[in-house]
Amino acid sequence: MNVWKANGLNSYNMKLSCIKSTVLIEKKELFGLSIIENVKLSFHLSICSSCKDYKRQSQLIDAALRQQFVTKLEFTEAEKQEIINKLKSE
Numbered sequence: 001m002n003v004w005k006a007n008g009l010n011s012y013n014m015k016l017s018c019i020k021s022t023v024l025i026e027k028k029e030l031f032g033l034s035i036i037e038n039v040k041l042s043f044h045l046s047i048c049s050s051c052k053d054y055k056r057q058s059q060l061i062d063a064a065l066r067q068q069f070v071t072k073l074e075f076t077e078a079e080k081q082e083i084i085n086k087l088k089s090e
């Protein structure tokens with residue numbers, strides 16, 4: 001039996017619009033995708049250079065934001081000690 005047909009996939013319902021594709025790209029980063037969503041997105045990305053660019057840019061922005069927040073929220077041991085010393089001196 002054809003695996004694609006067994007999962008209800010055919011050339012018609014494999015087609016994603018670019019808008020739906022970008023939603024799946026963001027959903028994948030945040031929550032993950034089902035196997036079917038993953039297959040549909042992979043198929044769309046294999047034929048659409050615009051969405052491929054969107055995915056790359058979205059990942060760059062996410063990584064930059066993550067790095068920004070991590071560096072802002074974490075203190076080194078020396079910084080922690082400096083804060084403690086300042087609090088004790090007041």
Ligand SMILES: [Zn+2]
Nearest residue numbers: 018021048051
């Ligand atoms: Zn697209």
